[in-house]
């Protein structure tokens with residue numbers, strides 16, 4: 001019998017299709033050109049060193065001794081524009097406002113043929129720090145209500161360029177999904193006197209069966225009601241509503257957990273395409289005791305179809321406990337094999 005499960009933090013239901021569940025190894029990409037087999041520098045890549053003139057000027061560059069190690073700049077194809085604080089306008093039933101905000105690109109490494117799974121923990125911590133610095137800067141911008149840090153890895157995840165990079169989008173509105181999650185978290189706090197995310201990571205560590213990697217300050221696990229195969233949450237253990245509130249030692253631990261988790265996906269499933277997103281509270285809810293930031297990883301190993309669009313809920317064809325056990329058992333090589 002298939003099982004319906006509910007995520008207590010998001011309140012979303014999912015169908016866990018036990019009858020037609022696939023074995024974890026069946027999700028592996030077999031014909032993929034893996035990231036580590038690409039050239040280290042690509043002549044025409046706008047994000048490779050030496051091609052800085054092909055992008056806008058850096059808003060942040062972190063040096064690594066020989067040049068930049070991380071480079072941030074405004075997105076050439078920005079989804080939002082510059083301008084004064086925008087007013088909402090109603091015309092009949094149509095509400096609109098001008099699209100002011102920020103949209104930056106974070107190039108995570110000068111090397112074209114790397115990705116988080118192949119980097120050192122220090123390199124991962126360095127680009128996460130760049131996300132933090134720019135998010136902090138955006139939080140002082142009165143036009144910005146919410147900042148989303150995210151990464152698209154691979155074409156199926158929406159990446160148009162191969163070079164490892166993430167993006168920061170700062171919005172002048174709070175999207176419905178985040179508003180309803182913040183509201184649900186507040187309702188849970190009201191009923192239980194605790195944060196649902198704090199309760200969730202503690203229960204996941206106590207249960208153990210869905211944990212992928214546990215660090216000192218953070219833990220990655222496949223949620224009980226994961227909405228897709230190998231969907232993973234990385235939750236910091238100390239309660240904080242905003243990503244920018246995380247301390248350097250905690251960030252280094254998160255970098256280590258993120259790196260190992262993504263390395264297990266890389267070596268276990270053959271470098272699948274994925275997205276990760278940082279889910280943080282709106283800037284003006286920074287002191288919230290009920291909302292807790294976390295990082296969500298969604299490997300693109302299954303497709304969203306009509307049912308998902310129509311119902312607003314998912315069918316997961318992998319068992320969360322099996323996915324987590326598979327990832328726990330993946331051995332990550334110390335040295336990336338040369339090609």
Ligand SMILES: [Zn+2]
Pocket residue numbers: 041042045046047048111112163
């Ligand atoms: Zn490149």
Ligand SMILES: [Zn+2]
Pocket residue numbers: 195196197198199238239240289290291292
């Ligand atoms: Zn919490």
